[in-house]
Amino acid sequence: MSLSVGDVAPEFSLPDQDRQVVSLADLRGTPVLLVFYPFAFSRICTGELCQLRDELATYTDAGVRVLALSTDPAPTLKAWREQEGFDFALLSDFWPHGAIAQTYGVFNDKAGMAVRGTFLLDADGRVAFTEVNGPGDAREQSGWKDAVAQLAA
Structure with missing residues (x-):
């Protein structure tokens, strides 16, 4: 089960693309x-994260730190970050495989991957916004921006 608004976000420590x-x-x-x-x-993930890259100022100007997480190993994330020019950290939930995605309720154990889960955490670490989309279902990021604006207000 995924987290809900108001829940305390589970803590984690993960390596980024540079380990x-x-x-x-x-x-x-x-x-x-x-x-x-x-x-x-992958096609949809690249589209989503490229949009995030292109609109990153929406988040950083509001003081929000952006972290993208997948079950890919760090070297794969490094190559992808360099190819696409992402200016935010790509975190590797590779081992134990998907452990953090599981704690957030967004791990598909049959496919061995995270699903499209988005969580905006406030400064105290509580979930202020959450959205979970299934595989193949690209996210509309306007909801994220609205949640950031409400958090900043």
């Missing part, structure tokens, strides 16, 4: 947008 550990606890005091996605280099 530098990013801990949610270290970001306390800063709103965070967590974007879980199935696979690097």
Whole structure:
């Protein structure tokens, strides 16, 4: 079961594309947008994260830190980040495989991948917005922007 608005977000520490550990606890005091996605280099995921890249100022200007998470290994994420020019961290939930996606309720154990889960966390680490889309169902990001604007207000 996925998290709901008002829930405390589960803590995690994961390596990014450069194998530098990013801990949610270290970001306390800063709103965070967590974007879980199935696979690097896939068509829908690339479209979603390229839109996020192109509209990143919407989030960063509001003081929101953006983190994208998948079950891909760090070297794959590094290659994808370099190819697409992403300016936000890509976190690897590779091992134990999908453990963080599981704690957020967005892991498809039959396919071994995260589903399209989006969580906006407030500065205290509580879920302010959540959206979960199934495989093949691209996300409309206007809801994320509305939630960021409400959080910033």
